[in-house]
Amino acid sequence: MLGRHAGRHAGRGPRQAAIARGQLTRAQHQPLFTTPPPGSSTSRPTAQQTKGRSPIGTPIRRLLPIRLALVRQLSGKPLPQRTSKLLNFGYRAAAWLGGSVVFVGIGVIGFFAYDASTYNTSHGHVDDIDVSAIALNPRRGGPKNLPMLEVFLDDDDSDEMRRQKEKPRLVILGGGWGSVALLKELSAEDYHITVVSPTNYFLFTPMLPSATVGTLGLRSLVEPIRRIIHGVGGHFVRARAEDVDFSARLVEVSQTDCQGIEQRFYVPYDKLVVAVGSVTNPHGVKGLEHCHFLKDINDAREIRNKIIHNLELACLPTTSDEQRKRLLSFVVSGGGPTGVEFAAELYDMLNEDLIQLFPKLLRNQISVHLIQSRDHILNTYDETLSKYAEDRFARDQVDVLTNSRVSEVREDSIIITQKGADGQTITKELPMGFCLWSTGVSQAPFCKRIAAKLATAQANRHALETDTHLRLNGTPLGDVYAIGDCATVQNNVADHIVTFVRSLAWKHGADPENLQLRFDDWRSVAEQVKKRFPQAVAHLKRLDKLFAEYDRDQSGTLNFGELRELLVQIDSKLTSLPATAQRAHQQGQYLAHKFNKLARATPGLRANQIVEGDLDAAVYKAFVYKHLGSLAYIGNSAVFDLGKGRGIAGGLWAVYAWRSIYFAQSVSFRTRMLMAMDWAKRGLFGRDLMSY
Template sequence: MFLFQSICTTTQLSTGSKLFYESEKTFNSYHKSSKMDQVSSSTEHSICLRPFLLDISISELALSPRRGGPKNLPIAEVQIDDDDSEEMQKQKDKPKLVILGSGWGSVALLKTLNPDDYHITLVSPTNYFLFTPMLPSATVGTLEFRSLVEPIRRIITRVKGHFIRATAEEIEFSEKLVELAGKSPDGKEVRFYLPYDKLVIGVGSTTNPHGVKGLENCHFLKDIDDAQNIRNSILTNLEYSCLPNNNLLLSYFDLLNEDLTAHFPRILRNEISVHVIQSRGHILNTYDEAVSKYAEERFARDQVEILTNSRVQEVRPDKILFTQKGENGETVVKELPMGFCLWSTGVSQTQFCQRVSAALGSAQTNRHALETDTHLRLNGTPLGDVYAIGDCATVQNNVADHLVTFLRTLAWEKGQDPEKVQLTFRDWRDVAQKVRKRFPQAADHLKRVDKLFQEFDKDQSGTLDFGELRELLMQIDSKLTSLPATAQRAHQQGQYLGHKFNKMAKAEPGMRVNDMRDGDLDEAVYKAFEYHHLGSLAYIGNSAVFDLGGGWSFAGGLWAVYAWRSVYFAQSVSFRTRCLLAMDWAKRTLFGRDLMNCSGEKGKEVVIQHGYRYWLKALEKR
């Protein structure tokens, strides 16, 4: 039990219990723990209780925050654990850095930041980091789910940060407030504001529906719950298909040629078919052509049918309707019976990002992601306030739109209007250097500045006018592609922001002395973000493929699988997860994959929502 000294003020907590604390807001609690000393006797036992003292200091604002903002909600200016230790107390007066999301970008940022520069708060509906590249392995029982997650509170401990389990709803940019929604113990929604000095949005994305009807009949693979539902659904369907007088078609391949053929009736392997519906002409179309062909040949040997140049129109409970373009160019509507469908078709904005984009109006023109500049600052917000990284964001490639900015210094030196400046080759070389600095991804297209100068000097005057230069930069724009929505990109962006924030924290005293509060402070202290593609890799049924870029690619069997595992093993975020991954791979080698379905009755209703219809339908036919 807890006994609290002083009865000056009372505060009602979410649990319903009352805590009494003194006017200086310090809890002095006596926590009586018991140590049992048993005395052997035929008639009695004695228990000795030994009390110890525990002092807890909590600010009044943490328990009774003031209200404000457009919706007059509580403002969490002080965290409940701000006074837990002297180290935490020192962070209270530091700039408030709020991070939304607990994905790859956010974790990379946390691991890069200096521990003493910011008062850090991470907000996420999940209190763990998920190692998404290995999620498919968990769906088929190769890995356990706990091997893919790391508690987020362990990660933020290094930077003395705080964690709030809630979802972001809206951002009040003018007042620097984020509206959050959490759940109380009784299930009611609790809304409040969280103030920030710097805000990083890394909330990820959702699966792109592409306007297809019937996606409620599909499974998705974005988080742990999806992986559990997929595994349980597959195993449940297989178990039901073993019942007497029941035939079931299941569109899923993994596990079939190894564990399931050893433990389930052999006839199931002949009754089960796997199909991949691909909108492009080849699978792995972003990889090297040789890698793509290897994957297709491998799937063909494993009896996986690839339906290319096909687009899904509708997903029904028992079949898929899709269109397929033939060699003669004609489009034919086809249907495919199914018992399990996994939908994996790119990324789209979350509802939160859609609201943020709508609030920023014309500054946001991309329907699929939030647009940022090359310093990862969210377009339409004050410079240096809000950043966006990971799948929820895209770096805007608009070199031509900054043409006047590139020419401003040159025009001032020549005393001319920027649109009337004539650029010599030397002037163009200086402008190209500015373009490289502002848009690092354009550097590959500016290697031969002399050739570009000759190509776009249409009138052979030996100079480039404003129109010719605009046409040149627009051609570069057309060659720039969006950065891939991968964990690799999010990780690099998180590290980039971490290094930049560290630099800005060191430069803060000097900027304060010189009263530098406006302008492009990011560019003054750090370079623009440059993505370095380190290669792509994929696992395809006891083999793996690697595309390292620059024409370097390879594919293979068991040795490639171990190379693939070693890459992700090295990328694990903690020693704990590395140990668990190693143990899971060892167990899989020794004992095979996990084939158990451990869902309870309540979970069973969710798990078999796509399987029971076909079982009942088969019984009705009998």
């Protein structure tokens, strides 16, 4: 204690400190109880004198305050005081509130300081920029003698851009999931990158149904393509791809100029990635001009405006009861994830927001119909999840029509044919105020044109066919790739039988068609099949069982015909990859990793004079799709199909998990924050029910 006192009172001077120590020493040696001398008049106090005294005597009441005061003076600590719990709580609350105010104040000041730094208030002169004459006046060439986009206006903006001019030209057609995944993983210094797309934004398609009813804002689902390209020092051309000259390595694109005249020009490439997506499949149904589609951000805006327009018309006194019921009849054709999620979002909006802001009569007359051609909605999901979704919709009074097909769409009604339980076909007419057409995808016109050029190598009518390295069939190896909804990986194992047995035929000195394969030979062929077609690995686990099954004559060998039959059987078990954002994302990442490795391996390949052949297979493995599960929102609940018969379904906790997954997959921090704020606004203020 004295040590603390000495430190605390070092500034008081040595004389004052010595006096204080002396007082404390005398107080310590003073007895607490003093006995008066015998015979003293004070030896027995009177009653008046003892009134108010402590039983232990007067001196303690006099000395204790002195000693405590001296101790407090020397130690510098306050005497303990008793305070109420309520007062302590008040102190803590005030301290917490004050700290929060200070913290928020610092945050606000910091925000305004940052915001002020983002404004360019200087009025300095921008130096002249050197721009190539070819960029300002491009030369003409190619089969149609069109302008050639060989040099860009910003090729000389920086040293990095100048260095990239000498790199191989990588042209990417489209700005969807595959393209963005490719750009995010691509090494910036290896290629001269150009993205050609008619839209200058990336669209987060899984959340489009939420934007149709105002749960999310439209701006929360888009990210500028130029901001994404900036990370790899690439270029963006807002134009539409029209055709490709594979021999001259030229992409023909078109765009409307400032005078409204369509202009066409060429974009040269060394490597081309086709990722233009797909269009909605009409299935030959008449009257689709009366339907809405849900493929891009403009579709979502039109759908929201149409829904709100119908609701407002239904409130007018001039609207008859029959017209009101028709206006409030919403039909969704297609029971896949898009159709199901839109129906769920529509029901949520009608049940949560419309009932508060519109006359309650509208809620009683609204009907939602979901038409599905299969036995169940979400037919690609596990059956238990499909049944869960159907039960949920039945509880919410959403009319699910399975085994039904749309035969015609009219301006105010829709004609469907439904197969009954007895096998009889029933024709129904539903009054309709709105119809969403969501029944699969088909080839875009651009893909149809280039598929026609490669007719012998492109037999699929729905998508461009690629090999397992995602190279477009019919084009020079390593020149053109196709990913996303516009493409499908070819599963033609049996068509490559001659390739698989060629080395064995040379080894045994026999013609491939007369070759007899022993089990060791069959194992060698199976390894080649696995390497070239990774998706066949699951069907080649029991090689001995397959060998015994197709050795029809029990000779211990497989002839050419038996081997072909075996490979055809494997072909039949391979399924096409799903046309989903998940698959496109994985393919974009795969191409980026392969292109990065090709760029690093090119100097070594050239040094060894290896410039032709299957370079992709030499430096990188074939593409393998890994299904990570499927999600679907089902009206304040969600389902998760994890594959192999595993599935999860639940209420609000599943909705939060569904949101969390898509929140994490969002392409940028900006869109994540906008999505979070939109979800918060929905809870606080309701959905945005304005049309504009």
